Amino acid sequence: MVMDGIPLVMKYTFPAEDLYRPFWEGLKRGEVLGTRCKRCNTLYFPPQRDCPKCMGSDMEWVGVGKSGELMTYSIVEQKPQGFENYDKYTIGIVRTEKGVNLMCWVVGTPKVGAKVSLSSDGHRVLCEVKA
Amino acid sequence: MDRKVGIVGVGMSKFGRRNDVTVRELSWEAVKEAFEDSGLTQKDIQLTVIGSTAYRGTEIYPAPPVSEYCGLVGKSPLRVEAACATGSSAVFTAVNAIASGMVDIALVIGVDKMTEVDTATSLAIGGRGGNYYWEFHMYGTTFPTYYALYATRHMSLFGTTEEDMALAAVKAHKYASYNEKAHFRNKVTVEDVLKSRVISWPIKLLDSSPISDGAAAAILASEEKIRELKIDTPVWVRAMGYGSDTSYIAARGEWTGLNAAREAAYMAYKVSGYTPHDIEYATVHDCFTIAEIMAYEDLGFVEKGKGTALLREGQTEKDGKVAVNLFGGLKAKGHPLGATGVAMVYEITKQLREEAGPVQHSFKKYVALSHNVGGTGHYAFVGVYSR
Numbered sequence: 001m002v003m004d005g006i007p008l009v010m011k012y013t014f015p016a017e018d019l020y021r022p023f024w025e026g027l028k029r030g031e032v033l034g035t036r037c038k039r040c041n042t043l044y045f046p047p048q049r050d051c052p053k054c055m056g057s058d059m060e061w062v063g064v065g066k067s068g069e070l071m072t073y074s075i076v077e078q079k080p081q082g083f084e085n086y087d088k089y090t091i092g093i094v095r096t097e098k099g100v101n102l103m104c105w106v107v108g109t110p111k112v113g114a115k116v117s118l119s120s121d122g123h124r125v126l127c128e129v130k131a
Numbered sequence: 132m133d134r135k136v137g138i139v140g141v142g143m144s145k146f147g148r149r150n151d152v153t154v155r156e157l158s159w160e161a162v163k164e165a166f167e168d169s170g171l172t173q174k175d176i177q178l179t180v181i182g183s184t185a186y187r188g189t190e191i192y193p194a195p196p197v198s199e200y201c202g203l204v205g206k207s208p209l210r211v212e213a214a215c216a217t218g219s220s221a222v223f224t225a226v227n228a229i230a231s232g233m234v235d236i237a238l239v240i241g242v243d244k245m246t247e248v249d250t251a252t253s254l255a256i257g258g259r260g261g262n263y264y265w266e267f268h269m270y271g272t273t274f275p276t277y278y279a280l281y282a283t284r285h286m287s288l289f290g291t292t293e294e295d296m297a298l299a300a301v302k303a304h305k306y307a308s309y310n311e312k313a314h315f316r317n318k319v320t321v322e323d324v325l326k327s328r329v330i331s332w333p334i335k336l337l338d339s340s341p342i343s344d345g346a347a348a349a350i351l352a353s354e355e356k357i358r359e360l361k362i363d364t365p366v367w368v369r370a371m372g373y374g375s376d377t378s379y380i381a382a383r384g385e386w387t388g389l390n391a392a393r394e395a396a397y398m399a400y401k402v403s404g405y406t407p408h409d410i411e412y413a414t415v416h417d418c419f420t421i422a423e424i425m426a427y428e429d430l431g432f433v434e435k436g437k438g439t440a441l442l443r444e445g446q447t448e449k450d451g452k453v454a455v456n457l458f459g460g461l462k463a464k465g466h467p468l469g470a471t472g473v474a475m476v477y478e479i480t481k482q483l484r485e486e487a488g489p490v491q492h493s494f495k496k497y498v499a500l501s502h503n504v505g506g507t508g509h510y511a512f513v514g515v516y517s518r
Contacts, residue, residue: 002150005189005247016264046265046379072287072386074279075332076271081255083271091270093280093381101381103270112287124269 022061023047027120031066034100035059045100065096067117070127073110094118094127135354136229137365138516139236140169141477146345146465147314154183154190154244155200158346161470162201162240165348169362176350177234179206181242182221183469184214186256187342188244197240206238214260215418216505217241218347218472219512223371225351235356241473242346253342260506262378275339275419276331277380277507282421283333284386289436293333296420297324298442300337300462303417306449307459309489314343314465324420338420343465347473349480366480369405369498369515372398376508387436389508392416392429396502396513400431403515405498407431410453410515412482412492412499414475417460426502427455430513450493457482457490472512475501483518494518 017024026033034045040054045064050057073092076083083089090106094116104118108129116127142164144157152160166172181194190196198208213220218241225237245253257274258267266272285291301321307313319337327337357365374394377383383390400406407430415430417423424438432453433441441447447455458464458478461471479499481487497518504511 008191014264045382046262072280072284074276074283074334075329076273076276077332078254078273078275078328078330080258080267080271080273081251084251086271089271091272091276091280093386101384103266103272103379103381105270112284 019049020047026061026063027122027125030119031063032102032118032125033061034064036062043100045102064100064102065098065118067115068094068096068127070106070110070112070114070116070129071095071101072112073106092127134230134232136226136351136368137354137357138349138368138476138480139352139357139360139362139365140165140171140350141480142166142168142348143312143474143477144346145312146343146467146470148246149244149344150246154188154193154242155196157244157344158197158240158242159201161242161346161348162238165238165350169350171236171350173202173206175236176203176206176238178225178228178237179203179208179240180221180225180237181208181210181240182212182217182473183210183242184212184217185243185469187253188247193242197242201240203238213510214505215416215466215468216472216503216510216512217469218474219501219503219514220472220505220510221469222349222472222476222514223373223512226368226371229351229353236350236352239349239351239473240346241348241470243467243469244344245342245467246344250342261380265379273331274507275334278419278421279331279334280380281386281425282419285421285425286333288387289439291424291439293325294321295439295442296333296338296424297321299417299420299423300324302442302448303456303460303462306457306490307463310459310464313459313463314341315459315463334419334421340418340461340466343467345465345467345470345474347470347477349473349476364484366483367517369517370399370402372396372402372513374398374511378509380507383508388425388429389504389511391508391511392426392502392504392513395511396430399500399513399515405515409496409498410500411494411496412454412479413502414478415455415460415502416504417456417462418466418504420462422504423455423460430500430502449490454492457487457492472501472503475503476514479516483516
């Protein structure tokens, strides 16, 4: 029948830590940060170091909002590699009061259109459904 | 398109868990059939385009071993990739090579052997189908999750239910039962779908296309060459539209339909001169049941939010207003990523030539459409064809 192939173990390193340090520092303070181009004012989330719109790279870190509306969600029961040790989790998309759309984990009972406040567990953005 | 392009031969392997072959023998099943179907041989081919995502197989650079096995060395195996729309991106590349006058005859091979890794690894590869760091790394997205995000919002805005979505699976399995090459040939009920294991709510196991192995092939030629070869049953490619969208799903701002698909459809209708009302047969990208409902809306078969009605009324069944996926769809025929878009060309060619046996649709104008989405709406290709 079938035979074992030689395993391909892919271990990655990537430069996100330095590139996105202000994002993680912001999360520790409970703030979600994106970047804004100082020249043309375009706001990026996920944050970008470069602005393809005006070709500039002079960016500043700015808050994208602290509360918003839950636009949609899904409850992950069949978890991928790397997430086996979590209980089932709910992934949502939130539109913040500043109009930025972002992915997060949902805390509480999800409902499309629910008002949420943004926070963090230190590893990702969370949104808590307001009672 | 500068020169008219026609499909002159098609082939398809059996889809499914193909532990009996490597990617090379699997490809040959489809290529051999396409050669026999067209009456052409390797010496007629000037360009080979291979569509394969390949990440889930042992051959992660499959183009050279596949082309060698198929006797195509020296015929430029060009490999292209556009996630789940890889097959259509390969067809698109070949069509353009012929339309531009660069070559007269091209062979497209779509192939993927996806079951060579275990399911957990496969999910982890699929979960990277968007933006690695800002989605998968932080949130543990799986590929079903992305479509589930669309399903939840579609349900909330338009009242679509899990039962409605299940109807798409029931239809797919019903037609796949007639298809000897389909991955699944069992029928399912709405209750079976609703009771199946939750993968990423509201998507359940039976809302999802399987992880499949499979290959499909198509030989395309210029109109001039088709006349010269006296091929009297070509299927003409009237247009190939394309569209794209953001990698980061949250940035799209609307989660009830795919902007990439709407762009691709607009281009395909504009170039071909046909409208949604002219389409009598369509292959749509039903990787998940919600995707079929969204496709009806994105392709303009019905207005936004009415996709479920089309399904409920049976208008996308055989001999309905626009028959959809009578070979079983991705959902039940199977979804080997690289093969899928080419298998759509296979299906449309068989239908337009009236060689589809028990699932033959009755045509009046002989106009068909293919809709193939890559990633979670990152790419889309819409083709329009006529006899």
